[in-house]
Amino acid sequence: MVDHLGERAVVLGAGIAGLLTARVLSKRYRTVLLVERDEIIGVTGTRRGIPQGSHAHALLAKGQQILEDLFPGLLAQMQDDGVPIGDMAGRLRWYFNGARLAQKDCGLLSVSATRPQLEAYIRDRVFALPNVEVRQSTVIRGLVVSDDRTRVKGVRVAGTTAEADDVLTADLVVDATGRGSRTPAWLEEFGYERPSEDSIKIDLTYTSRNFTLTEDPFGNDLAINPVACPANPRGAFFVNLGNGEALVSLTGIIGDRPPGELDGFLDYTRSLSAPEIHGAVHTAKPVGEATSFRVPASIRRRYDKLSRFPAAFLVIGDGVCAFNPVYGQGMTVAAMEAVALAEHLEKGQPRPVEFFRELKPIIDVPWSISAGGDLAFPEVVGKRDLQVRMGNVFMARLHTAAQVGGRFTAAFFRVAGLVDPPQTLMRPAFVLDALRTARRVVKGRPARGADVGLSSATR
Structure with missing residues (x-):
């Protein structure tokens, strides 16, 4: 028998981080309630709360391993449904510094599902858990704290069209609302110190389009990915969606904006270091309209440096560290943090200050990889030790x-x-x-x- 740590845990946000958090908490709380602003039940496409959902995503190998541990059989289900899965180094075609890398299997899989696809698979598994509930189309108004402000006791919410608030009591509240997390402001409101921030200003823009191809540039490869470099700050992720369909996500850093209109989009592909992308898309048929998404900076909120934090309250995922998305680290780090939360709760009631310090080494490595890569661009401001x-x-x-x-x-x-x-x-x-x-x-x-x-x- 599992010892329950409380009656109800409330998770704010039902993206990847929130879903994985709910999966972990379902083992330790009698009921887990996910609160989400968007309508998500039965939704398989992009949604307002995930503005990056239209753009290329990749689940790194470590994330794939964790998902399989949390949801046994998930990989086989995705493969049976035709989701492209292959070796990270053997079946993805990479260009670095303008030159193509030799391909060789590294023994690690990359899942090339779209973000809505991956989220839907995980959501179905989490919503099937008997003690997980969801409250969708719900606005988070704020936290409810004890009179002495030392403990979070719940959250105030309302329907998207309602004027009156409801209070959801909880033995634990976890903020998984992502990059736009309001926890720093809430801490200040309750008399706590805001976390300091490490920031790398990248001024990144994604612009993406879907195409129906007239020729196959992929062969056995899942994607063709020219990575931006100081000599050419333009990059792309060209993803094989199967059945002759492909997604092109163009990236521009330091204020370079890939255009959305078709002629400009195609001209941009001509400047990439992977010529086969332009060769394929300039004769392809565009599907739908282009979408763009901007990321001003990578931001790491240093909760690990705080000495005080309200009890029964945690932050996880992009709310702690929002990486430059071109490195594909966010979903995988969220999965690693969920595992860390499971291990933390094995010792008893959550201890926020200790938990954030346990997250530090998990974040340190991907942050050093992405921050170091960004600082290779001379225009990016930051300390280069x-x-x-x-x-x-x-x-x-x-x-x-x-x-x-x-x-x-x-x-x-x-x-x-x-x-x-x-x-x-x-x-x-x-x-x-x-x-x-x-x-x-x-x-x-x-x-x-x-x-x-x-x-x-x-x-």
Whole structure:
């Protein structure tokens, strides 16, 4: 028998982070109530509360592993339904610094579901739990606290058209509302310190369009992804949706805005380092209209540095750290945080200050990866210490070596997939091998032991 920690937990927000949090809490509370502003029951398309939902998403390998642990059989169900799933380094075609990387299986899977698809699969599993309830089309007004303001006792809500508030009492409230979380303001309202913030201003814009293709540029690959770099700050994610359909998500950093109108969109694809994207879409038929989404900055709220926090209240997901989405880390980090919450609750009642400190090492690695990558762009403002500068120099060499050595591609994506720690790329023998191979590539000489890997479409 599981010892319950309370009668009811309330989760604010029913996105990926909120759903995974509800799954974990269902083991520890008799009832879990999800509160969501949008209508979500039976919804399989994009929704207002997830403005990034129309754009390319990828679930990193670590996130895929966690989802399978939380929802056994989910991967097989998605595969049976035709969701594209394949090796991160072997079946995704990557371009870094303008050059294509050799492909080689790294043993880790990437799930290329759209955001609405993935959310719908997880939502169906969570809503099937007997003690999970949902209150949709509901506006969150604020928190209810004890008279001495040391404990959160519930949340004030109202229907989207209602004037009067309802109070939902709870033994635990978890804020999973994402980047727009109001917890810092609520803390200040109740006499607590707001968390400090680490911010990397990236001024990123996504513009996405769907197309029906007249030719197949993918072969056996799931996606073609030219990554923005200082020499060309334009990138894209070109995703094979199956049945001749494809999604193109263009990215522009430091104020570069991929246009939505068709002629400008197609011209933008011409500037990408993966020429096969323009080759495919300039003859393709556009489906629907373009959508755009802006991300001014990556933001990390340092709850781990606070010494006081109201009891029975936690924050999780993008409300703690909202990453640059081009790295695909947000959903996976939310899954890792949900696992951390499950482990935290095994010790008894939630202890907010301790929990946030337990999240710190989980966030540190992906934050260093994304922040370090962003700081490679000279226009991005931020502190470039020796570790960042040396790391970016080595990453450039590693990606050069990976043009001819699939083993370097595989090693890199095991780290980027948040499975292997970054230290695995710093082993002396590996570093020496990468530097020697990169030097040979730059000099135009064949690399010793090169293991160039190409997709089946180009073999």
